Amino acid sequence: MKFYDCKTAPSPRRVRIFIAEKGLDIETVDIDMRKGEQMSEEYRAINPNCTVPALVLDDGNILQTTAGIWAYLEDLHPEPTLMGATALEKGQIADVRWKIEFSGMLAMAEALRNSAAPMKGRALPGPDNFEQIPELAERGKARVKLFLDRVDAMIGDNPFVAGDNYSVADIDLMIMIDFAGWLKMGLPEDAGNAHRWYEAVSSRPSAKL
Numbered sequence: 781m782k783f784y785d786c787k788t789a790p791s792p793r794r795v796r797i798f799i800a801e802k803g804l805d806i807e808t809v810d811i812d813m814r815k816g817e818q819m820s821e822e823y824r825a826i827n828p829n830c831t832v833p834a835l836v837l838d839d840g841n842i843l844q845t846t847a848g849i850w851a852y853l854e855d856l857h858p859e860p861t862l863m864g865a866t867a868l869e870k871g872q873i874a875d876v877r878w879k880i881e882f883s884g885m886l887a888m889a890e891a892l893r894n895s896a897a898p899m900k901g902r903a904l905p906g907p908d909n910f911e912q913i914p915e916l917a918e919r920g921k922a923r924v925k926l927f928l929d930r931v932d933a934m935i936g937d938n939p940f941v942a943g944d945n946y947s948v949a950d951i952d953l954m955i956m957i958d959f960a961g962w963l964k965m966g967l968p969e970d971a972g973n974a975h976r977w978y979e980a981v982s983s984r985p986s987a988k989l
């Protein structure tokens with residue numbers, strides 16, 4: 781297998797952390813997005829979406845999203861479970877993940893990609909170019925703030941965001957919060973549950989990756 785990573789981007793970090801939590805050793809190739817390597821002909825042959833991560837399997841099949849790579853590796857290496865052990869846990873983790881992805885990560889991408897100078901003309905990832913829309917940046921920032929204000933209630937008294945066990949939902953939420961730091965946004969100071977949870981997940985060795 782060959783994992784196409786990018787050390788500076790949030791989505792491939794989700795896969796790096798997952799691989800580390802599983803204790804796997806997978807050959808890794810770094811795609812330098814600052815040099816536009818995700819747009820190269822060579823990489824388009826691997827992932828025509830021009831996005832990282834991607835995972836090339838030994839039989840030549842290629843997985844082209846975080847969710848696809850996670851699902852495949854979880855099935856191949858069920859322990860430690862990161863996507864739920866029971867039917868209910870699997871469903872709950874998928875529910876929480878989608879909320880984090882939609883209201884957190886996509887809102888943050890909307891805010892950043894529509895305002896950052898290096899992303900001028902590249903307001904969406906992928907093979908097609910789109911201009912920035914400043915109003916979307918403002919809407920994105922407002923959505924990120926609402927999301928961050930709600931993390932404390934999402935965690936509540938639970939050790940982890942989807943319940944009793946560490947899961948891909950924790951990976952997503954930690955990465956979303958770190959990603960929000962790019963716009964100097966963060967958890968409210970008085971969000972005690974959220975800070976307790978963040979300290980626990982970000983002190984895991986995998987979080988340093």
Ligand SMILES: N[C@@H](CCC(=O)N[C@@H](CS)C(=O)NCC(=O)O)C(=O)O
Nearest residue numbers: 789790791831832833845846905906
């Ligand atoms: N949901 C997709 C998102 C992939 C994605 O958008 N990756 C970003 C990096 S975080 C990317 O490749 N961007 C390419 C670009 O900006 O041109 C996944 O998780 O695989």
